[in-house]
Amino acid sequence: MGWRGMLGFEYGIVQAPLGPDISGPELVAAVANAGGLGLLRAPDWEAPDYLRDLIRKTRSLTERPFGVGVVLAFPHNENIKAILSEKVAVLQVSWGEYSEELVLEAHSAGVKVVPQVGSFDEARKAVNAGVDAIIVQGREAGGHVIGQDGLISLLPMVVDLIGDRDIPIIAAGGIVDARGYVAALSLGAQGICLGTRFVASEESYAHPEYKRKLVEMDKTEYTDVFGRARWPGAPHRVLQTPFFSNWKNIPAHENEVNQPIIGRSTIHGIEKKIHRLAGTVPNVTTTGDIDSMVMFAGEGVGLIREILPAGEVVKQLVEGAQLLVHTKFSGL
Structure with missing residues (x-):
């Protein structure tokens, strides 16, 4: 050892x-x-x-x-x-x-x-x-x-x-x-x-744009905005992307169910539609509005430079x- x-x-x-x-x-x-x-x-x-x-x-x-x-x-x-x-x-x-x-x-x-x-x-x-x-x-x-x-x-x-x-x-x-x-x-x-x-x-297996943002961005926030319907009571820490900053104060009753589809992914071999505010990070197969998807990150993200x-x-x-x-x- x-x-x-x-x-x-x-x-x-x-x-x-x-x-x-x-x-x-x-x-x-x-x-x-x-x-x-x-x-x-x-x-x-x-x-x-x-x-x-x-x-x-x-x-x-x-x-x-x-x-x-x-x-x-x-x-x-x-x-x-x-x-x-x-x-x-x-x-x-x-x-x-x-x-x-x-x-x-x-x-x-x-x-x-x-x-x-x-x-x-x-x-x-x-x-x-x-x-x-x-x-x-x-x-x-x-x-x-x-x-x-x-x-x-x-x-x-x-x-x-x-x-x-x-x-x-x-x-x-x-x-x-x-x-x-x-x-x-x-x-x-x-x-x-x-x-x-x-x-x-x-x-x-993360999408290249997600990886790029982990290098370029340095601020995160603890929230419950994403994936409220699928996984209630499961708060998460995310990158403070422009999308998140614009949507972080939505009412508590709002969730991904009544939001439009903004992309698609193949996840563990199964094709999935991604709604706006879904709690699914983009992987390499993801297409659509990548910048409007959730991007999980810890507080140390500002130390990642490459x-x-x-x-x-x-x-x-x-x-x-x-x-x-x-x-x-x-x-x-």
Whole structure:
């Protein structure tokens, strides 16, 4: 194991399961080949055969272990069965309840369970369920954010809760570079989980215009404007694009259902119409009014200055963190 490895992975770098299909096999395999933990994103509907194919395609690109993220707010039972039958390294879960029985079933299949939490109470439930690691997500994160606490206050509380238990804590929310990595380690984390930084990578399945805006823009906002009908009660952090700035104050009863179609995408093999105010980010297949679509991003987006290969992102994070520790803090 290399510097700051965890869960059997060489480095403590986790690539978040970017939805709905932004973290595909190419991105996940690139992160895995670089020594990190890459996470596919399962479809938000039951598609076990498709998911098996996705897992097998990823395995054709890497011999290293990886995982799959499942959003429990959507239908998922058959998808989880497929994940366990394929014996991927990690089942990552978020936005919903999971049982101790599920954790035991995953362990019987040789699969580690890693939930993402946004509060101290969620972390305590995770510990009681017997999970293998916990991703602690602060309000600074991009995309759908379940908690209200900032990472710098929530993370050490969860670290104290874990105590001397062998449950690695992974920090998420606004981290994009080596300085954020070292800061998370200083708060007690064993690793970091990055979303926005990996969206802005060469292998991500995000639309080129979305990637370009992640480099050019530096402001985000926490909102509930997008996808209200499909996923109510799921606030999110987005880029402050001109479209968002013009629409962010719409009445609470308004949602995507009565809005016009502004584009189309093929998502996990299925053609989808995209309504204005939908919560679907543009992928490489998306056509239409891209600038008027949601673009998730964390607060650290202003530190992203170029699109890099995912392996280079991992390399820069690890080498940069090592350099900081050895040059800035070794004499303390």
